């Protein structure tokens with residue numbers, strides 16, 4: 001496959017306690033690059049982590065890039081990475097409610113926590129080296145952040161604006177599409193990638209099988225990028 005997006009994920013590193021760029025980060029950057037909507041626009045990267053997607057947006061020629069994360073260490077890491085990449089990213093602590101106060105944006109990109117999480121997740125054997133659980137844990141159905149994000153999307157983006165979200169098939173892609181469409185947005189899956197289970201899903205596979213979320217024996221996950229657009233009002 002030809003990789004069209006900048007190699008920013010290779011140069012951006014995550015400090016301890018911050019989500020290191022992974023396949024979902026790369027897929028979102030690829031979708032953002034292919035979309036062609038970033039140059040000259042006002043972009044928000046919600047759930048920025050290391051800032052990898054925000055930095056890619058700046059490198060693609062965004063006019064302004066804001067980045068929000070609920071975790072102060074992630075914000076500091078994103079600020080350092082943006083400085084090292086010599087791009088301007090306004091990274092701050094915040095969530096979608098913070099974003100609503102500064103909305104609408106032309107483009108919103110997000111790689112939120114979306115991994116279905118069993119009630120006893122704290123007992124799992126997951127290496128600490130892969131980052132903080134708050135970066136992926138998202139409730140039993142994986143939709144703890146996806147639901148409010150999809151529901152406020154029509155207010156986050158302006159007319160003609162675009163939202164790009166990456167998530168797992170296991171966090172109910174159809175529900176994201178339904179919620180975005182019920183808010184009046186046009187929404188579709190624009191990019192997918194099948195990847196082998198990493199340490200988190202491997203630790204959760206038995207539980208996912210037991211609740212019927214995962215066919216027994218399967219150990220692959222489809223990542224999807226959803227693109228939603230707000231039509232311009234006709235005058």
Ligand SMILES: C[S@@+](CC[C@H](N)C(=O)[O-])C[C@H]1O[C@@H](n2cnc3c(N)ncnc32)[C@H](O)[C@@H]1O
Nearest residue numbers: 019021025047048049069070071095111113135
């Ligand atoms: C999967 S990581 C994505 C990081 C980065 N955007 C990337 O693609 O590599 C999700 C990030 O969301 C942050 N986060 C979790 N809940 C959040 C919330 N309610 N609002 C903003 N950020 C949140 C976590 O701290 C974590 O940095």
